Amino acid sequence: MSVYDYDIGILGGGSAGLTIASGAARFGAKALLIDKEGRLGGDCLHYGCVPSKTLIKTAHVYHLMKNASQFGLPRHEIKSVDFSDISDRIKSVIATIEKHDSVERFCGLGAKVEFGNAVFKDEHTISLNGKGITAKNWVIATGSSPAIPKIEGLQQTPFITNRDIFYLDHLPKSMIVLGAGPVSTEMAQAFCRLGTKVTVIQRSGHILVREDKDMADAVMQNLASEGVEYCLNASVLSVRDLGSEREIAVKFKDGKIETLRAETVLIALGREANLSGLGLENAGVEYDGKGLRLDNRLRTTQKRIFGAGDVTGAYQFTHAAGYEGGVVIANAILHLPRKVDYTFFPWCTYTDPELANIGMNESAAREAGLKHAVWTEEFRMNDRGLTEGEGLGRIKLILDEKEKPLGVQILGLHAGELISEWVAVLNGRVKLSALAGAVHPYPTLAEINKRVVGNYFSGKIFSEKVKKTLKFFFSLRGRACGIE
């Protein structure tokens, strides 16, 4: 039997790698965690979730300050923001969370941490800082990087990505954002609220293309009402550096060409898996432009090498990386054949209000050719939403032909929190009648979850047939008021 240096070696100390390293070490496996950056935490901690949500909160507070009179408060002159102060706050939140991802903590758990660029020599061996290291199992969890398009003039023009945006030394006066996915949409609103003139350029006809168009349009209209400008159905022809500004030539679907100028260009056009330079060809690991080729147990084309996190090219979220990390531990360490199942996978875009999703939305159900019905409830009917000054949004419940839930979308205040009730309901296969019958505290936003199910049941409960039967049994006499 071969003896390896480690039971499991993990390339990448981000959300996926950290989950796997800590889990494997706790189960008693000899684990090695390698990151090329000289620190742990990955994109989520340094360039993604943590800095973006910190920035969004700051922008939200500033927005409330500017709109205090809507809450019956006195108007005040509000000073412009100093982005370096905002950046300092971001760094301090990261520093607090970073302790959880420290080398010392992982060493304490029993995993060894090394830094450097690892290259596969064969399916069990990598070379790191000039030495060979072997492991029975390897995991590729090297994350993703912003995809940079091939656009005329872009190479000669300064631009920023998510790696720079949280660490700017001043607030840009104006910003053009290429792309209209979750990162773009969150940053467009936050920077607009802080005082930047933001223009978003999007190739297709609506933003947040993974979401239903009605929900995405509602988010866009809300951002537009706050001042974000949108160029939809527009592709970028070329980019030019004018010194203090950048110029972008845009061609619209109808053939019209326009030039736009801004101080800063943010590229947010999706992500590319970090797979080059790992020597994957030496280990027989196959991948394409989307990510690693994996089976449903997250094994690559080399059965002892696994993939987790953004490199899968599936759902590029921290909670997906954590979930996939658990699947890898089950398969590689515990030898339990566990498969990934994304049927009821939730996600949220952290605009204000938020847009959260679990399972299939309307367009996914339509594309899959499934017969379905949609039930809705509006936030303007939710008392707590109104007391909070936020009546925008709705919940959509999608049921299949057997009236089983396919998915739920919520656009509204704290939608990311509200969707968690559906995480339990859908994954636990809880009957909708149980949700309809359960008491929710008043006044809460979560009442909307019960109300949408109530809308579905009320059609059945208050049907003419039921009314007639009740009238007959209990000698009821019908309407007491109004036109008969």
Ligand SMILES: Cc1cc2nc3c(=O)[nH]c(=O)nc-3n(C[C@H](O)[C@H](O)[C@H](O)COP(=O)(O)OP(=O)(O)OC[C@H]3O[C@@H](n4cnc5c(N)ncnc54)[C@H](O)[C@@H]3O)c2cc1C
């Ligand atoms: C602006 C922004 C906001 C986001 N907000 C959210 C959010 O709110 N919620 C959410 O769920 N997700 C969010 N995401 C997505 C989330 O950050 C990623 O899905 C998550 O970080 C992926 O985890 P990962 O482990 O695959 O990769 P990462 O966390 O990026 O970790 C990969 C690690 O691998 C290392 N590495 C790379 N190449 C090598 C190599 N050759 N050798 C060794 N190490 C290597 C890197 O240094 C890095 O530390 C956001 C992303 C962005 C960009």
